[in-house]
Amino acid sequence: MEALLTVRDLVVQAERPGAEPLRILDGVGFEVPAGQTLGVVGESGSGKTMTATAVLGLLPHGLSVTSGAIEFAGTDLVGLPEPRRRALRGSDIAMVFQDPLSALNPVQPVGRQVSEVARRREGLSRAAAGRLAVELLDRVGVPDPAQRARAYPHQLSGGLRQRAVIAMALAGRPRLILADEPTTALDVSVQARILGLLAKIQAEDGVSVLLISHDLRVMAHATQHVAVMYAGRIVERGATRDLLDAPRHPYTAALVRSVPAVHTRTAAVAPIPGNPPNLAALPPGCRFHPRCPLAADRCRTEAPALREVAPGRLAACHFAEEAS
Amino acid sequence: MTLLSVEQVWTTFRAPGGRGLRRPEIQAVAGVDLTVAAGETVGLVGESGSGKSTLARTIVGLERARRGRIVFDSTNVTRGWPRGLRRDVQMVFQDPRSSLNPRMRVGDIVADGLRARPASVAADVAKRLEQVGVDPALATRRPAELSGGQCQRVAIARALALRPRLLVCDEAVSALDVSVQAQILALLADLRAELGLTMLFISHDLGVVRQLADRVAVMYRGRIVEQGPAEQVYEEPAHEYTRSLLASALELH
Numbered sequence: 044m045e046a047l048l049t050v051r052d053l054v055v056q057a058e059r060p061g062a063e064p065l066r067i068l069d070g071v072g073f074e075v076p077a078g079q080t081l082g083v084v085g086e087s088g089s090g091k092t093m094t095a096t097a098v099l100g101l102l103p104h105g106l107s108v109t110s111g112a113i114e115f116a117g118t119d120l121v122g123l124p125e126p127r128r129r130a131l132r133g134s135d136i137a138m139v140f141q142d143p144l145s146a147l148n149p150v151q152p153v154g155r156q157v158s159e160v161a162r163r164r165e166g167l168s169r170a171a172a173g174r175l176a177v178e179l180l181d182r183v184g185v186p187d188p189a190q191r192a193r194a195y196p197h198q199l200s201g202g203l204r205q206r207a208v209i210a211m212a213l214a215g216r217p218r219l220i221l222a223d224e225p226t227t228a229l230d231v232s233v234q235a236r237i238l239g240l241l242a243k244i245q246a247e248d249g250v251s252v253l254l255i256s257h258d259l260r261v262m263a264h265a266t267q268h269v270a271v272m273y274a275g276r277i278v279e280r281g282a283t284r285d286l287l288d289a290p291r292h293p294y295t296a297a298l299v300r301s302v303p304a305v306h307t308r309t310a311a312v313a314p315i316p317g318n319p320p321n322l323a324a325l326p327p328g329c330r331f332h333p334r335c336p337l338a339a340d341r342c343r344t345e346a347p348a349l350r351e352v353a354p355g356r357l358a359a360c361h362f363a364e365e366a367s
Numbered sequence: 368m369t370l371l372s373v374e375q376v377w378t379t380f381r382a383p384g385g386r387g388l389r390r391p392e393i394q395a396v397a398g399v400d401l402t403v404a405a406g407e408t409v410g411l412v413g414e415s416g417s418g419k420s421t422l423a424r425t426i427v428g429l430e431r432a433r434r435g436r437i438v439f440d441s442t443n444v445t446r447g448w449p450r451g452l453r454r455d456v457q458m459v460f461q462d463p464r465s466s467l468n469p470r471m472r473v474g475d476i477v478a479d480g481l482r483a484r485p486a487s488v489a490a491d492v493a494k495r496l497e498q499v500g501v502d503p504a505l506a507t508r509r510p511a512e513l514s515g516g517q518c519q520r521v522a523i524a525r526a527l528a529l530r531p532r533l534l535v536c537d538e539a540v541s542a543l544d545v546s547v548q549a550q551i552l553a554l555l556a557d558l559r560a561e562l563g564l565t566m567l568f569i570s571h572d573l574g575v576v577r578q579l580a581d582r583v584a585v586m587y588r589g590r591i592v593e594q595g596p597a598e599q600v601y602e603e604p605a606h607e608y609t610r611s612l613l614a615s616a617l618e619l620h
């Protein structure tokens with residue numbers, strides 16, 4: 044399978060005055076196959092949003108990619124001049140974030156914001172872009188699109204706002220949609236519909252999606268492949284269904300056990316003891332070992348590499364064969 | 368024995384826009400009946416805007432009911448909780464960082480609760496922190512120095528320091544990471560068993576509520592459209608809205 048986006052051994056460091064730079068991402072690698080969805084899942088501070096930010100070239104001041112590659116359609120984005128990266132954002136690479144209000148201009152009707160993207164991308168006339176905006180709003184399931192195109196963001200519900208943001212993304216004819224917690228701020232009933240919309244767009248346009256979320260249930264519903272992050276590293280990767288059904292890394296297994304079920308009566312969730320490590324004071328060896336039920340002496344000294352433990356499945360655990 | 372009973376309670380607000388009494392009235396809580404028995408955990412589920420938080424705030428006295436009656440242990444508390452009863456109800460909110468005083472030390476936050484119960488002035492803050500799984504060495508820290516999960520544990524310790532008979536949790540685990548969420552759910556289950564707590568547990572997350580609730584009430588547009596034993600509501604939902612809510616919930620497997 045041809046990959047549209049390949050991230051290789053990505054290292055992102057934060058400069059600290061009077062101290063060693065802090066490694067926020069430490070050798071992150073994954074592929075987003077053309078026309079498919081890769082999910083990146085992890086808890087706060089695991090580096091998942093930082094990974095997305097690095098792909099977009101929007102790392103905050105003081106953070107930089109110090110090694111590794113981000114190949115998009117055969118071009119390495121690392122070191123690409125800023126004007127070229129900017130040209131990719133909002134067209135070939137579209138973004139959908141958690142809070143649609145922060146992505147929308149509060150003083151411009153939403154239809155206008157969608158048509159602006161189309162005008163920039165396609166050089167359409169104002170009238171043609173306006174018609175396209177209404178078409179796109181219709182396509183993303185905004186009811187009464189001609190009417191709603193004239194509405195301001197605050198006049199729309201959270202779900203409709205997120206649909207408007209997706210319409211904006213589509214106006215740029217993206218090849219990759221980067222969605223960071225796109226449904227986290229939405230109600231349960233709206234969440235499933237927005238994920239369904241992303242899947243429909245993917246089926247129709249063959250667009251690839253990099254979906255970032257803390258929620259394993261979102262991964263189960265909306266991705267074909269998943270990468271699990273912990274403390275700045277990827278600890279497990281594989282096909283979503285297999286990975287969730289039979290995790291090989293103890294951290295993934297523990298995460299899966301933490302999710303409360305809705306439709307079946309299950310035993311109490313089993314919490315993982317302790318907290319994720321501080322990146323400035325990482326434990327030696329495996330970063331998960333202080334919280335791991337399988338930890339042995341080797342784990343305390345030797346960091347496990349991410350290795351293939353079954354066809355198509357990678358895990359960074361010395362005991363991946365015994366896990367699950 | 369019924370500890371809390373809510374009878375035909377209405378809580379309304381004036382919508383912005385327009386002037387005075389001409390502003391449209393929003394019925395956030397529109398005639399709710401709900402009872403919580405001593406030792407029971409009642410889960411209140413619904414989407415944003417359904418009125419579940421307003422109902423919780425009305426029960427604890429942060430909002431005033433326009434109509435109806437709220438009775439706690441045979442005392443009418445609709446117009447406010449009398450001094451002697453106020454400590455009997457405590458609330459844990461979604462965002463611990465905004466519900467804890469950022470300038471106070473963690474130990475003092477919990478000690479304040481202990482001082483409010485004269486009999487336990489001398490009681491040990493450290494013991495309280497340990498009970499909720501916070502290292503007592505952190506007592507001198509301020510909330511900003513703790514993680515979100517630790518802050519929520521402190522908020523629970525503060526609430527429990529008053530030895531309440533009713534604990535109202537409003538989306539208390541919703542902002543937490545899944546592993547931390549699991550830790551807090553386990554903590555609440557342990558504390559309930561240990562202290563015989565009565566809980567009103569509000570969440571939009573149906574999975575979380577299923578973990579804790581003995582009974583479940585489903586709220587929609589200010590009304591409770593269905594309530595019953597948790598297993599019955601989840602397995603045989605009677606109301607159309609409950610069915611659609613359950614159908615839209617995402618599952619892992």
